[in-house]
Amino acid sequence: MARTHLAEFELMVLLAVIRLDETAYGVPISHEIEHRTGREASLGSVYAALERLEDKRFVKSRMGERTAERGGRAKRYFHVTARGLRAVRESQRALTALWQGLPQLEGGPA
Amino acid sequence: MARTHLAEFELMVLLAVIRLDETAYGVPISHEIEHRTGREASLGSVYAALERLEDKRFVKSRMGERTAERGGRAKRYFHVTARGLRAVRESQRALTALWQGLPQLEGGPA
DNA sequence: CATTTATTCAACTATAGAGAATAAATGGAT
DNA sequence: ATCCATTTATTCTCTATAGTTGAATAAATG
Secondary structure, three states: OOOOOOOHHHHHHHHHHHHHHHHOOHHHHHHHHHHHHOOOOOHHHHHHHHHHHHHOOOEEEEEOOOOOOOOOOOOEEEEEOHHHHHHHHHHHHHHHHHHOOOHHHOOOOO | OOOOOOOHHHHHHHHHHHHHHHHOOHHHHHHHHHHHHOOOOOHHHHHHHHHHHHHOOOEEEEEOOOOOOOOOOOOEEEEEOHHHHHHHHHHHHHHHHHHOOOHHHOOOOO
């Protein structure tokens, strides 16, 4: 598969990272996907996708500070890169180009 | 991977099948994807995806009649099933739910 | 040191991609 | 009519990448 394209789950993870902005780490990314799509997004899958995305330099990560919570390991926060944002737009463009105007799909997405 | 979901390339192939309607077979499906998205879609990949889609019963196929052309093997025509159409809508819904309203993506697709 | 929160790993299945091989049909030459 | 080069299309093989699950590990705290 061309390394320059986003696979579907990677695209979803990247979109969740973009939306969550400052608060994007494993658990909320998984929740965001599950909440918006209704599909399961296991943590293992999310982390695996995040690693691939970082290899492709579509995201970068930094370790978070400790918080006031009970305990627990440090969070790893992710943010999208300019390159990642371009890739998302490209995927969005390619998909909408294929589905726009198809009457079977009730006039394209909102 | 859940057999009930469409992977990205499968989604693209299925969208091309829907758009081409009566004329959906290997070569034009590949052309349609390449033309609309600007990405390469090798015949090998297209046929492999079509086979997976047929296994999942998202498409059905029938062999075509001979035509007035010079020669050549019979075409295998594909058409989407009701189940396939549902799967496309579901993918479309999931993706747009994740990207809609993100200002980085200029207000969502047309 | 048990508990909490989070990430990483390992093993496996599914999807994607490129290119070679094969198949089937036709028209023309002999 | 039979052979065969050509055309059009599909299938096969091999490799790489993506996605899944469940268990293991890590780090922080009271």
